[in-house]
Amino acid sequence: MERQDVPLDFPMGSKFPPILLYFHPSMQRLAEQIVITIDKERERKTSCVDESDGAQRMYRQVQLKGSIEWKRFKDGWPNIMIENVQEIAGRDVIFLASFHSADTILFEQLSLMYAFPRYLVRSFRVILPFFPTATMERVDKEGQVVTAKVTSTLIRAVLFTGACRP
Numbered sequence: 001m002e003r004q005d006v007p008l009d010f011p012m013g014s015k016f017p018p019i020l021l022y023f024h025p026s027m028q029r030l031a032e033q034i035v036i037t038i039d040k041e042r043e044r045k046t047s048c049v050d051e052s053d054g055a056q057r058m059y060r061q062v063q064l065k066g067s068i069e070w071k072r073f074k075d076g077w078p079n080i081m082i083e084n085v086q087e088i089a090g091r092d093v094i095f096l097a098s099f100h101s102a103d104t105i106l107f108e109q110l111s112l113m114y115a116f117p118r119y120l121v122r123s124f125r126v127i128l129p130f131f132p133t134a135t136m137e138r139v140d141k142e143g144q145v146v147t148a149k150v151t152s153t154l155i156r157a158v159l160f161t162g163a164c165r166p
Helices: 025-046 104-118 147-160
Strands: 009-011 019-023 057-059 062-065 068-072 078-082 092-096 123-127
Touching (some): 025 092, 078 104, 092 104, 104 147
Parallel strands (some): 019 092
């Protein structure tokens, strides 16, 4: 049986839990701004009446989750821990990523993105406001490696790591 998308707006009385918004530490301020903006929009639109069916609509809440430990092992490799991971099963999850650095920042976030679907999230979305490797999307000289293709292939493969729908 195929699961249906749960829209951002849904009939009042429906019991959809908040969408969980996780973020890389470098994106905390933007994540907070997203939640504030959505809350304001929810307040503004909650009292609106949908003219097509006369039903009052509510907008889903987005819950900010800062519960990821971004540590490192002694050798420098990432040691990432999602606290209270059991609460993400069956939930809609968004990860606000930042590939601002090509070293371990990229690797640690890809590692995290591969982990979320394995914890049986209902749906998983990645917001990547800037895709820096997109500046290297074509070969100008024979032997040059197209890094944008490699990075996008790694991100796209996240879809196949668990039971959630894209």
